Amino acid sequence: MLLVAITLTNNLATTYWEENLMRIPLFGRGKMDAAVDPVCSMDVNIKSPPGGTHQHGDQTYYFCGPGCRIAFSKEPEAYLSGEKKINM
Numbered sequence: 882m883l884l885v886a887i888t889l890t891n892n893l894a895t896t897y898w899e900e901n902l903m904r905i906p907l908f909g910r911g912k913m914d915a916a917v918d919p920v921c922s923m924d925v926n927i928k929s930p931p932g933g934t935h936q937h938g939d940q941t942y943y944f945c946g947p948g949c950r951i952a953f954s955k956e957p958e959a960y961l962s963g964e965k966k967i968n969m
């Protein structure tokens with residue numbers, strides 16, 4: 882019974898540790914891996930942009946979601962000039 886209890890505790894501890902480890906890349910990193918979504922001005926992790934990327938000119942833009950990427954791909958100039966902006 883004691884062995885079972887220890888195993889259970891270890892499993893719980895490992896799960897807790899893994900959960901926290903998962904959160905570190907999202908909140909613990911500096912701004913180095915982040916780019917600003919040109920549509921909504923949100924910070925986007927360039928290593929795994931939730932909305933993917935869009936190449937415009939010689940620049941790559943990163944998006945918080947597919948909606949922003951599609952909006953930008955239709956009218957990149959409008960968003961880059963600041964003429965259009967979505968506030969979230």
Ligand SMILES: [Zn+2]
Binds near residue numbers: 918920922945949
């Ligand atoms: Zn966005």
